[in-house]
Amino acid sequence: MSKFLKRSQSVLGWLWKHTAAGIAVVAIVAALVIGYQIGKPAPEPSSEVVDSAHDHGEAESDEPQMYTCSMHPSVRLPDPDAKCPICFMDLIPVTEDGGEGSELRVTMSDSAAVLSEIETAPVGRFLPTAEVRLYGKVTYDETSVARLTAYFPGRIERLFVNYLGVPVARNDHMAEVYSPDLIAAFEEFRQAKAASENSTATSDLMRSATRDTLAAAREKLRLFGITPEQIAAVEDGSFDADRLTIFAPIGGVVTHLAVREGDYVQTGAPIATIANLSRLWMDMEAYESQLPMLRWGQRVTFTVEAHPGETFEGRISFIEPLVDERTRTAAVRVAVENPERRLKPGMFASAVVRTRVAADGAVINNELAGRWVSPMHPTVVKDGPGQCDICGMDMVPAESLGVVGDPTGVEEPLVIPRSAVLFTGTRSVVYVEVLGEEKPTYEGRAVVLGPRAGEFYIVRDGLNRNESVVVNGAFRIDSAMQIAAKPSMMTPGGGGGNPHAGHGGLAGGEMPDMPSRVPVPDSFVFALKPVYAAYLDAQEALAADDLGGFVQAATDIKTALGFVEEAGLVGDPIAEWRRAAARLRVEDAITCIDTARARFERMSEGVIALQRRFGHRGSETWNLAHCPMAFDNKGADWLQRGTQINNPYFGDQMLRCGEIRESFPPLDAVPSADAHEGHGDD
Secondary structure (H helix, E strand, O other): OHHHHHHHHHHHHHHHHHHHHHHHHHHHHHHHHHHHHHHOOOOOOOHHHHHHHHHHHHHHHOOOOOEEOOOOOOOEEOOOOOEOOOOOOEOEEOOOOOOOOOOOEEEOOHHHHHHOOOEEEEOEEOOOEEEEEEEEEEEEOHHHEEEEEOOOOEEEEEEOOOOOOOEEOOOOEEEEEEOHHHHHHHHHHHHHHHHHHOOOOOOHHHHHHHHHHHHHHHHHHHHOOOOHHHHHHHHHOOOOOOEEEEEOOOOEEEEEEOOOOOOEEOOOOEEEEEEOOOEEEEEEEEEOOOHHHOOOOOEEEEEEOOOOOOOEEEEEEEEOOOOOOOOOEEEEEEEEEOOOOOOOOOOEEEEEEEEEEOOOOOEEOOOOOOOEEOOOOOOOEEOOOOEOOOOOOEOEEHHHHOOOOOHHHOOOOEEEEHHHOEEOOOOEEEEEEEOOOOOOEEEEEEOEEEEEEOOEEEEEEOOOOOOEEEEEOHHHHHHHHHHOOOOOOOOOOOOOOOOOOOOOOOEOOEOOOOOOOOOOOHHHHHHOHHHHHHHHHHHHHHHOOOHHHHHHHHHHHHHHHHOOOOOOOOOHHHHHHHHHHHHHOOOOOOOOHHHHHHHHHHHHHHHHHHHHHHOOOOOOOEEEEEEOOHHHHOOEEEEEEOOOOOOOOOHHHHOOOOEEEEEEOOOOOOOOOOOOOOOOOO
16 A cells, blocks of 8 residues: 555656646747737728728717816816816816807807807997986085175174074174274264365365265275165264164075174174075086096086985086096086075085087087077076176177087997997907808907997997997807917917916915905096995994994995996906995895994905905005904904094994004005005914
8 A cells, every 4th residue: 555655646746747847838828929919010990990980989079078167268177077176167068169260250059159148239320328427515606605794893782693594685684783993984974074065165175175085984984884875874864873783795594603792803804604505516526537528518417315316407517627636536516506495505416417429539419509608607598698697797609618519510439338348457359240150150359449328338449330249148258269269358369378367366276365456447446435435434333333324324335336337347356346245235124233233244344355455545544453352252353444443343332342453555655664455464
């Protein structure tokens, strides 16, 4: 048995020794064969296979392979469910629409045009009507104000008009005055009168001298302000008192009293001021961009809060020839007739001037053609020559003052709706419909615009009469141009552009805490002044625990927001403005001061964002304050005038709670070393 086992082991050893080598050789040969099959070139396909593969590739190319952002076309991602990494908008498929043809044109499919809701309107040619909105205050007509002064030194023995606002008529008695100088003048007059009467027996020279003395004494009384009736009474002896009554020079309302009974006045000292309120002025400020639309004698309609729903009228009587270098505005004065005394000085007025505009921007107004007007009082208009009923000046033809135009001799301008224009800050772009194409095709066109007239813009260059412009959906067309890497509103040189375009202040793909200040039109910054002013009124009202004042200020903010025009804003600035305006606008009724303070926090967020982004014009430096205890120690910020804390969140309870963290000087001021713009250092 043992011999059998030993023999079996020797046989198995021999077999393994010779078989292992064979297996190794077979494995090496198999590896070489497999490597050759993998590495050898593929055989040339037949024409049928090539055509099939080509057709298959075209079929696959119709399906979107990449997805992009309509606002940031440089973003290209393969995932259709992804979001734009810059603005987090949904992505849209990249198609070949607009990839061919002119560099300034884009072609869209019919379905894409329908989904984009594109609307066009023909370029018009007519005289559009412009609306110029102005704000101002009703005040006295300075030509209808008289000041009663002392013609001689004396003492006020009796004051008949002893409070402000009392109405008086012309020649109403105002006061009784005792004056030694006046009594002496009366006596001189009596003596001269007696000497003149007794000079019949003297020589001609003496009679002439006494007559001259009497005339001089009478003239002295007239220069003292004595009425002819009073002089006659002194002359005939019926007046023999030691007091003189002085009378009102005009009818109106007493607006100022400078004396009281018993006061002694010197010659020239004021006694009272009387204003005739049947004629008023309305003082307004017009931006320099609005001045070409204004002319002397134009009709102005306006409203006041005291009479809601009622419209008043006046005419422009003065336009300041100089523009204020600080505010970039000029004073405009409107003459207003007020026979029923419904308007009162001090009322805030919102005015509108409507006028037609020609190709050169001139104002066309034939309303006063053939009429005669007063150069001093434009509300006095007559059908023929004569004198002004107010000042007595000669009336002049309206044509001589340059307020009448001839519409028949004026070229009608090319006009497009304002919704057709895309503004970039330095360029104005419209999209023109290209006719005669199989698919909807639109061409980008840079245009030169004239003044805005209501809902229209006058076009100076870039368009023709028979063309049609896109008035709705222009942004979608512009996005298609960007996606096709063609010149567009945001990328005039074509190409995808900076992936961070539209997000000013981005660096390294990170969003800053607060956007930096960017250049915007001066007209927009000036239009924010009423918004800022009303907000500061709201802040001061809450600091004084005045709920009514806050409600009024909130109403003023809402009104002021409605008159801020967005022309010249694009991209992030317009988005920032709209977000801030939404925070500032108060829609609901507020009847509790705690609710008002909670609402004011949101308003403060909006106005601080506006200040950081756009700044403000004027002469005041505003301060950003912080109260750490507001809203259960959450803390809140606000903007205020001055550096003394006036806490709007606590009012009188903790009026001085808080600290100044940042200062905002006006844009045209040089910041001091401790004044910061933009971010605070805290």
